[in-house]
Amino acid sequence: MFNRKQLEISFGFALAYAKRHRTEIGLLFIDLDHFKEVNDSFGHDVGDLLLIEISTRLQSCLRATDVLARLGGDEFIIILTDFTKKDQVCDISMRLLRLIAQPMKIKKHRISITCSIGIGLYPTDGTDLSDLIKNADNALYSVKSGGRNNFKLYSSM
Numbered sequence: 001m002f003n004r005k006q007l008e009i010s011f012g013f014a015l016a017y018a019k020r021h022r023t024e025i026g027l028l029f030i031d032l033d034h035f036k037e038v039n040d041s042f043g044h045d046v047g048d049l050l051l052i053e054i055s056t057r058l059q060s061c062l063r064a065t066d067v068l069a070r071l072g073g074d075e076f077i078i079i080l081t082d083f084t085k086k087d088q089v090c091d092i093s094m095r096l097l098r099l100i101a102q103p104m105k106i107k108k109h110r111i112s113i114t115c116s117i118g119i120g121l122y123p124t125d126g127t128d129l130s131d132l133i134k135n136a137d138n139a140l141y142s143v144k145s146g147g148r149n150n151f152k153l154y155s156s157m
Contacts, residue, residue, distance in 0.1 A: 001055050007069035007077060011129045014067070014081045018122060025122035026080035026089040027129075029136035030058070030096070033114045033148040035074035042109050049106045050113070057099050061092060077133070086121060086153065093117050093151040101149070116143040117151035125154045 002010060011025075018025050032054065039047040051074065058076060059068050067079035078096075080089055096117065103112045118140025120132040135154040143152045 001059070002067060002069035004069065004071060007067065007079070008129060010067045010069075011079055014065075014079055015122070015128075017081065021082070023082050023084060024086070025132075026078075026083065026086070026092075027120045027122070027132040027136050028078040028080065028089070028093060028096075028151075029118040029120070029133065029140045030076040030078065030115050031117075031140055031144070032074035032100075033116055033144075035113065038111060038113065042106070042111070046106050046109060046111075050104065050111060053104050053106065054100060054113075054115075058096060061095050061099060089119060089121070090151070090153070093119065097149065097151065114149035116140055116148045118143060118154065119151060120154045125156075 014025055038050055055068065055070065058078065062068060062078065065081045069077045071077055080092060083089065097115065100113065100115045103110050118136040118138065120126055120136035120139065122132060125135045126132040139152045139154040143150050
């Protein structure tokens with residue numbers, strides 16, 4: 001899993017590829033729902049192990065060309081490369097929601113958690129990483145305010 005600097009470098013490669021081959025990029029901004037409650041109830045060591053399990057689950061849904069990065073806390077970014085239909089991004093988002101929602105055993109605790117996903121698409125929602133993150137974050141905020149455990153594509157309207 002990448003950090004923010006590695007994300008920026010990988011996005012640069014993905015962007016060059018997308019421009020050259022006229023494909024799209026999907027940026028998924030993922031936030032765990034009520035993660036603070038896990039830390040408060042079970043301790044930060046369990047929270048850290050949960051983050052490791054979540055990242056393993058996220059990575060299992062991705063192709064070798066896709067990128068997973070942790071921004072910090074309980075926020076993740078996924079860069080989906082080389083696709084031609086936004087339905088593909090929606091399908092992957094649904095798969096991620098289902099996978100994360102499956103209960104996990106961390107130490108002796110059974111933990112259930114969900115996530116919310118905001119999505120920005122290159123080139124329609126931004127042509128650089130910061131614009132895509134900003135717009136995906138706006139979509140994420142909409143998901144969070146609408147009840148969580150869902151995904152939403154960015155819409156400028």
